[in-house]
Amino acid sequence: MPEAPEGHWLTIVGIGEDGLHGLSSAARAALEDAALVMGAARHLALLPALKAERLSWPVPFEEGVRMLLSRRGKPTVMLASGDPFWFSAGTSVTRHLEQREWTAHPAPSTFALAAARLGWAIQHIECHGLHAAPLTRLRPCLVPGRRAILLLRDGPAVGELAAWLTEQGFGASTLYVLEALGGSRERIRQCTAETLDLTDIAHPVAVGLSVAGEGRTLPRSSGIPDDWFDHDGQITKRPARALTLSALAPRPGETLWDIGAGSGSIAIEWLLSHPSTAAIAFEADPERAERARANALALGVDRLTVIEGRAPDILEGRTRPDAIFIGGGLSQSLLETLFALPGGPTRLVANAVTLESEALLAQWHALKGGDLLRIELAQAAPLGTRRGWHAAYPLVQWSIAL
Incomplete structure (x- = not known):
């Protein structure tokens, strides 16, 4: 890895579905001064005309990290969803860098927006990023009366969640389906896991989960049955x-x-x-x-x-x-x-x-x-x-x- 340059060259900008609205002046300035802006295609589409080159993040994700690090020392902006350091991509890059090489400007996270829409105290709920993780990670938190906010891969993943909850005996749980929070396409709908019949759920999507049902609860003490x-x-x-x-x-x-x-x-x-x-x-x-x-x-x-x-x-x-x-x-x-x-x-x-x-x-x-x-x-x-x-x-x- 080449020697780190003086001063930061990478700016990580958290962006929501509302594009540049709400971004700090420093984040806007970084976008205007950058030679390259790199991010998901849907995030790049939210930006106005800029002098910077635009590059869609490739698949697999690690290839994008390699490409970004190859530009070390050149003014670059990386776009990330909401808060880059909460179930987002920030640490995937910064763990390869020294502190003085980068700066970040977070936007409200999807968790914060969801809690604000639902009126939930975020410190009392569980937050899970399940884009690429199994739904079974929720098993320890399936306790009637508990709440969670879940980031899901896409619309069909909401159906998978509902079916899994029903199979576990928690079909009575309430699902708040939260689409494109913070943007012009924002939509919130409510149903139970066992009655979900929504076929037009748009990406990006999160789900507010209020657990209910007669399913078995996993004890949290040592020595479970x-x-x-x-x-x-x-x-x-x-x-x-x-x-x-x-x-x-x-x-x-x-x-x-x-x-x-x-x-x-x-x-x-x-x-x-x-x-x-x-x-x-x-x-x-x-x-x-x-x-x-x-x-x-x-x-x-x-x-x-x-x-x-x-x-x-x-x-x-x-x-x-x-x-x-x-x-x-x-x-x-x-x-x-x-x-x-x-x-x-x-x-x-x-x-x-x-x-x-x-x-x-x-x-x-x-x-x-x-x-x-x-x-x-x-x-x-x-x-x-x-x-x-x-x-x-x-x-x-x-x-x-x-």
Whole structure:
């Protein structure tokens, strides 16, 4: 990458459906002085005559970033929807630049316009950009009485949203279909998800969602019921999962390795704890790996990365993350590998059920310290005409800071 020029050369201008109306004088001046204006075709069409060359943003999007960066040092304007740094394209470019190379002039975001039209307090609602993201990302927020504003790809995507909400048991939810907000084509219509029959929804479109219905609500505490996960029996059961998540202690922005992930339940609950968390699931069985991916998608955390392979071989050359859980494949060589990897500080939690793996954790606890916990659980079950306690296998859990 060439040396950064003196002063800023790139101006990022947030533009709405009303074109130049409402733009600051500085944004207007940047457009008048630019040698090139680059943006989506619909945004370029909103501009008056300018001396600058106009260039439509290409597909794929990353090609446009490359083209823009190739003009480094020449006065350039990049057009972005509304606020360039809220579900828009700003950071796609600025992460490649130094602060002094660019400046930005945001316009009201679609979220702000939608909240203003609906009279919703934006600090109390969820905002999602779903142009290229699965609708299942909404699963954790499907709670009756909650509200959200969603940016969608196009008109047909509104129909897909309505069908998915109905399938989840939330067909009674109210949809406010918000088209071309802020422009001359602005239109707002209201219906329920189960009665949507609009066939002429225009792009760009957002939806205000007021959740209602009898669908199942995903708990936000650690240890959600096992039946939220598709599994073949290889799953950390709910009580043990809650204790394991407590020991792992997820924090915003942290990354987890889930080794021997099985159904992916630990990694998925880690991701549900905060939208900024990340997780990598390592699973040797291809069928289980695919099941973990499907579970993550269904529960709204499609950002889970699943890597097929057997530990410790699959870990070679990696740097330890913030936290590691060993749910399967516990061995002497795996523990030796984890302790030898660069990185840290790292919180390690390992669960064991067999006598052999219990003995291994006891040895490492004696050698390295940490906390060793024996968990014994029993559940009421029929016993003839009465009831008795059905005990699960004891679980030994070792947790330590590396």
